[in-house]
Amino acid sequence: MKYMDEYRDAELVKGVIEKIRRTVTRPWVLMEICGGQTHAIVRHGIDQLLPPEIELVHGPGCPVCVTPLELIDKALAIAARPDVIFCSYGDMLRVPGTGRDLFSIKAQGGDVRVVYSPLDAVKLAKQNPDKQVVFFAIGFETTAPPNVMSILQAQRLGLTNFSILVSHVRVPPAIKAILGSPSNRVQGFLLAGHVSAVMGYWEYPPLVDEFQIPMVVTGFEPLDIVQGILKTVELLEAGKIEVANAYSRAVNFDGNLPAQKTINQVFEEVDRKWRGIGMIPMSGWGLRPEFDAFNAEKRFDVEAITADESPLCIAGQILQGLKKPHHCPAFGKQCTPENPLGATMVSTEGACAAYYRYGRDRIPQVLLADN
Numbered sequence: 001m002k003y004m005d006e007y008r009d010a011e012l013v014k015g016v017i018e019k020i021r022r023t024v025t026r027p028w029v030l031m032e033i034c035g036g037q038t039h040a041i042v043r044h045g046i047d048q049l050l051p052p053e054i055e056l057v058h059g060p061g062c063p064v065c066v067t068p069l070e071l072i073d074k075a076l077a078i079a080a081r082p083d084v085i086f087c088s089y090g091d092m093l094r095v096p097g098t099g100r101d102l103f104s105i106k107a108q109g110g111d112v113r114v115v116y117s118p119l120d121a122v123k124l125a126k127q128n129p130d131k132q133v134v135f136f137a138i139g140f141e142t143t144a145p146p147n148v149m150s151i152l153q154a155q156r157l158g159l160t161n162f163s164i165l166v167s168h169v170r171v172p173p174a175i176k177a178i179l180g181s182p183s184n185r186v187q188g189f190l191l192a193g194h195v196s197a198v199m200g201y202w203e204y205p206p207l208v209d210e211f212q213i214p215m216v217v218t219g220f221e222p223l224d225i226v227q228g229i230l231k232t233v234e235l236l237e238a239g240k241i242e243v244a245n246a247y248s249r250a251v252n253f254d255g256n257l258p259a260q261k262t263i264n265q266v267f268e269e270v271d272r273k274w275r276g277i278g279m280i281p282m283s284g285w286g287l288r289p290e291f292d293a294f295n296a297e298k299r300f301d302v303e304a305i306t307a308d309e310s311p312l313c314i315a316g317q318i319l320q321g322l323k324k325p326h327h328c329p330a331f332g333k334q335c336t337p338e339n340p341l342g343a344t345m346v347s348t349e350g351a352c353a354a355y356y357r358y359g360r361d362r363i364p365q366v367l368l369a370d371n
């Protein structure tokens, strides 16, 4: 398939890795911010092919992983109501809340449905006027446009039985929090291509100036990823501090301006708690007050629910690049994809799930050396 096959060409990938090998002269710690990139890196063994000077650490760019436990508990409380049809993307169904998940609510008779778009949930609301239809609106900047479209569509249709449970997070404040931490190890960032396709990369130059580290917009295929790593290493080795775009076939500096305008019409920046990490100021989007009628937290009065994380789970440290999944004492023991303790073992983009699925056999030989 055009634009995919050529970016999976093993010989081209090997050639770029050889260039990285020739360019690097000292150790560098790079973070890929996006969970989709983490999975591609582990799945294709890119981390093993790189020269030993390059260490990749895995960032918090997995929306399922960073949705706070208390918000999962709020979703469970709403989904258990007999008057509710609760709609979600499939990967949220197995994310553990406090003692249960959406699957168990469904098994107990709750009307929990997997949808492929929030607009499917709007359709359900139109077809079921006697029910309250709630969409679980989680995600980064990438999923914000369809979520705000669902609100505008429901408003246009005059629906009073549609609402969304919002947990939107934003990449730039998360990067700022990681770089501002006294324990930060990251020296260069691979920025997420799909987020940048919507938002552009105009928000990053101030961060680059403030923290003096390079950032490179990077795609998702193996060739995209190694080209992003090569560009970052070239900048680091040359002492150049700037934002570069290694994914120009999909991303420009400004991004999708009509999408950004629509997002700002419905959402405003809010403080947001990240699972395992804690509160990051102005790191999320929430509904503007004029859209309160579509706010499920207010409609179902679940705003006061709070929750405590499992003390065993170190996902927060993993998502800040401080630890790797195999450093967690529960990895592969108390915590597996069948019995997950934390969201990073459930999500298709979670680092723990990636290490379990693709890297388990090689962990004793390669990765436990730094344990």
Ligand code: SF4
Binding pocket: 312, 313, 314, 315, 318, 325, 328, 329, 330, 331, 332, 335, 336, 340, 341, 342, 343, 344, 345, 352
């Ligand atoms: S292996 Fe499980 S318990 Fe450990 S950090 Fe990952 S999700 Fe949390």
